[in-house]
Amino acid sequence: xxxxxxxxxxxxxxxxxxxxxxxxxxxxxxxxxxxxxxxxxxxxxxxxxxxxxxxxxxxxxxxxxxxxxxxxxxxxxxxxxxxxxxxxxxxxxxxxxxxxxxxxxxxxxxxxxxxxxxxxxxxxxxxxxxxxxxxxxxxxxxxxxxxxxxxxxxxxxxxxxxxxxxxxxxxxxxxxxxxxxxxxxxxxxxxxxxxxxxxxxxxxxxxxxxxxxxxxxxxxxxxxxxxxxxxxxxxxxxxxxxxxxxxxxxxxxxxxxxxxxxxxxxxxxxxxxxxxxxxxxxxxxxxxxxxxxxxxxxxxxxxxxxxxxxxxxxxxxxxxxxxxxxxxxxxxxxxxxxxxxxxxxxxxxxxxxxxxxxxxxxxxxxxxxxxxxxxxxxxxxxxxxxxxxxxxxxxxxxxxxxxxxxxxxxxxxxxxxxxxxxxxxxxxxxxxxxxxxxxxxxxxxxxxxxxxxxxxxxxxxxxxxxxxxxxxxxxxxxxxxxxxxxxxxxxxxxxxxxxxxxxxxxxxxxxxxxxxxxxxxxxxxxxxxxxxxxxxxxxxxxxx
Amino acid sequence: xxxxxxxxxxxxxxxxxxxxxxxxxxxxxxxxxxxxxxxxxxxxxxxxxxxxxxxxxxxxxxxxxxxxxxxxxxxxxxxxxxxxxxxxxxxxxxxxxxxxxxxxxxxxxxxxxxxxxxxxxxxxxxxxxxxxxxxxxxxxxxxxxxxxxxxxxxxxxxxxxxxxxxxxxxxxxxxxxxxxxxxxxxxxxxxxxxxxxxxxxxxxxxxxxxxxxxxxxxxxxxxxxxxxxxxxxxxxxxxxxxxxxxxxxxxxxxxxxxxxxxxxxxxxxxxxxxxxxxxxxxxxxxxxxxxxxxxxxxxxxxxxxxx
Numbered sequence: 001x002x003x004x005x006x007x008x009x010x011x012x013x014x015x016x017x018x019x020x021x022x023x024x025x026x027x028x029x030x031x032x033x034x035x036x037x038x039x040x041x042x043x044x045x046x047x048x049x050x051x052x053x054x055x056x057x058x059x060x061x062x063x064x065x066x067x068x069x070x071x072x073x074x075x076x077x078x079x080x081x082x083x084x085x086x087x088x089x090x091x092x093x094x095x096x097x098x099x100x101x102x103x104x105x106x107x108x109x110x111x112x113x114x115x116x117x118x119x120x121x122x123x124x125x126x127x128x129x130x131x132x133x134x135x136x137x138x139x140x141x142x143x144x145x146x147x148x149x150x151x152x153x154x155x156x157x158x159x160x161x162x163x164x165x166x167x168x169x170x171x172x173x174x175x176x177x178x179x180x181x182x183x184x185x186x187x188x189x190x191x192x193x194x195x196x197x198x199x200x201x202x203x204x205x206x207x208x209x210x211x212x213x214x215x216x217x218x219x220x221x222x223x224x225x226x227x228x229x230x231x232x233x234x235x236x237x238x239x240x241x242x243x244x245x246x247x248x249x250x251x252x253x254x255x256x257x258x259x260x261x262x263x264x265x266x267x268x269x270x271x272x273x274x275x276x277x278x279x280x281x282x283x284x285x286x287x288x289x290x291x292x293x294x295x296x297x298x299x300x301x302x303x304x305x306x307x308x309x310x311x312x313x314x315x316x317x318x319x320x321x322x323x324x325x326x327x328x329x330x331x332x333x334x335x336x337x338x339x340x341x342x343x344x345x346x347x348x349x350x351x352x353x354x355x356x357x358x359x360x361x362x363x364x365x366x367x368x369x370x371x372x373x374x375x376x377x378x379x380x381x382x383x384x385x386x387x388x389x390x391x392x393x394x395x396x397x398x399x400x401x402x403x404x405x406x407x408x409x410x411x412x413x414x415x416x417x418x419x420x421x422x423x424x425x426x427x428x429x430x431x432x433x434x435x436x437x438x439x440x441x442x443x444x445x446x447x448x449x450x451x452x453x454x455x456x457x458x459x460x461x462x463x464x465x466x467x468x469x470x471x472x473x474x475x476x477x478x479x480x481x482x483x484x485x486x487x488x489x490x491x492x493x494x495x496x497x498x499x500x501x502x503x504x505x506x507x508x509x510x511x512x513x514x515x516x517x518x519x520x521x522x523x524x525x526x527x528x529x530x531x532x533x534x535x536x537x538x539x540x541x542x543x544x
Numbered sequence: 545x546x547x548x549x550x551x552x553x554x555x556x557x558x559x560x561x562x563x564x565x566x567x568x569x570x571x572x573x574x575x576x577x578x579x580x581x582x583x584x585x586x587x588x589x590x591x592x593x594x595x596x597x598x599x600x601x602x603x604x605x606x607x608x609x610x611x612x613x614x615x616x617x618x619x620x621x622x623x624x625x626x627x628x629x630x631x632x633x634x635x636x637x638x639x640x641x642x643x644x645x646x647x648x649x650x651x652x653x654x655x656x657x658x659x660x661x662x663x664x665x666x667x668x669x670x671x672x673x674x675x676x677x678x679x680x681x682x683x684x685x686x687x688x689x690x691x692x693x694x695x696x697x698x699x700x701x702x703x704x705x706x707x708x709x710x711x712x713x714x715x716x717x718x719x720x721x722x723x724x725x726x727x728x729x730x731x732x733x734x735x736x737x738x739x740x741x742x743x744x745x746x747x748x749x750x751x752x753x754x755x756x757x758x759x760x761x762x763x764x765x766x767x768x769x770x771x772x773x774x775x776x777x778x779x780x781x782x783x784x785x786x787x788x789x790x791x792x793x794x795x796x797x798x799x800x801x802x803x804x805x806x807x808x809x810x811x812x813x814x815x816x817x818x819x820x821x822x823x824x825x826x827x828x829x830x831x832x833x834x835x836x837x838x839x840x841x842x843x844x845x846x847x848x849x850x851x
Contacts, residue, residue: 048627426580
């Protein structure tokens, strides 16, 4: 009898526990979308949603909806067009006078003024705010004072001396050196203006960011969902064509794809690799596959004596010619990558600096010539080479195996190229930035703004921020400097192309392929397209 | 019994400290997480230093650990790299994982024991053989195959459910994920119960009970089942932890942002506060579940007493 009581007590306790848990699960889920609202997939942003602290696409997606800067990149052509800027004038490519259009407001009702920009840029640049994308402000005079490049120095100023507010709608910018294309970079989210609320109550702002874009945030539940509604007083030309956007976080894009098929989701902007082979069959026209501003390359550790000799350039060129890009992009990526024939991206367009075939024979698969070049260059250092990458994302393992196989087949030696998988991205990046690589390693580049400068200078200029190969060429540096001080865009682009030709000869990195952006949408919406950053243009989406 | 519980609770303290330290050191050994925050771009040294200082990463590991432990006792579990306090992450992840675990546990408990008793009593018959076959099939097929197939069938083809669970995670939505999560354990519970029941049907006290003329139902439930449950309860106790932390595959398929997902994310981003925080709570749940199991032994078998 006693045992029976104890047993029933245990059952009672379990029931109470279960009921408590149930009561936590209350609340009403919204399975169907409300009228006129686009339901789109989202990923959890890695950083707090500050404009200068966002360097990945998921946070960028939101910033693109709630902010508008001085310039905006045309979703179709990628060209930088005036958005909030009335005019940006300069006579010497170094001193700029920026006039902004009146009548713009933040979604809390406060007006956007010249100081909204200057304060935001000073915040983004200042070292103590530890903003990931602060390097965007490095061209402005006084950046070194608020953000010393030396690791142990402390800032000696609060604001950059190159920025000055003239009146409510005018401010001036002085750069450290001439940079003709500088106004074209201003479409990037890091240059967005910030309202007073950002500085007055930072935590509240982070919990529910306020911007000046076509949408305002209605509710934001971190790492679950964000509901954005049309901002009625938006002053820009690209007003939202729908009532709002509901972003839902998916931990796995396969689930998002299934949800799209089931009619619970309208737009996904990253079709999972495993579904690429049937996406076209499943969705027909509702599957988008177009070039994005991303190029994948393989870099060489030029700091390693084995790779820095003058003859080693031939070996690098040979290795480039030994990789069968066509085969890999079609078999592994189902044509969502395009074999690269230069160091930029097709999204730039011919006028912007993209040139198909600039790399010439060195980016074409040619086993015979590849073998020859590698031999002329003295063979692979030590007779073999490794190919390293993190393997936790992006099916890197598959293409690395394929690339190595391709090299091995060309050299007729199964041990010539071996894959060195690094478990996590963090670990891989550490090894790269600490210069511990001994063989080839993966380097990818997603453009910050659609300019040829962005594909060359940060990656290959001496001591540039992302020069992982530690490449240094006086000739390349000279051409880049000349391009930056050129007075018109055409001349600048031509100079950058010349610089790119230097890269082909030295081959510090092998261009592999251009990455495409993929998206898919439901029958409930229309007019879905991707911008050059492969983010859906949400404002244009119409809901039927 | 009270003293026994107190002793067990006190034993948890060293286990707790040891486990947290080990996890902390392991995450630390993965390397410097700051570089990954900058994406494919080389980190700016000054910003990186600022971030390291913010997350205490510039101090030696023992000091980091002490700082971390000191904060835990004030209820501060640190901050994830997206600026959110880890306690907020836990506040979201644990309730939903707990509900999923509970759904799965109830399913495997009720179905597993029922099937186990029936098959155990009808050894060698057609029903027994087919259930045994079925459990083998379930154990052999990976969870993600079963999960995605079921999701596609019920979510897309038949349209009975939403393929993704909403952030609220109501029990009705968690039914299918719960079944998928429970299947493997269900198979084990069935097999364990079956063996145990089959063995005990030949025990003396069952013969006695039958000889006393007790009704069949009473013999099965009160005498046979109760004595057969001890191995099953042991298994279930250990399974609670597995179901909560190890549900990552099921959670991913159904878009549930539970404990498994947050842990996975924390490891990928090498964020020790997240990983250690979650593991600490999991360790506690594991220890408590085991204590509960030990106490249940006494309920099931009156011969077992704790002093």
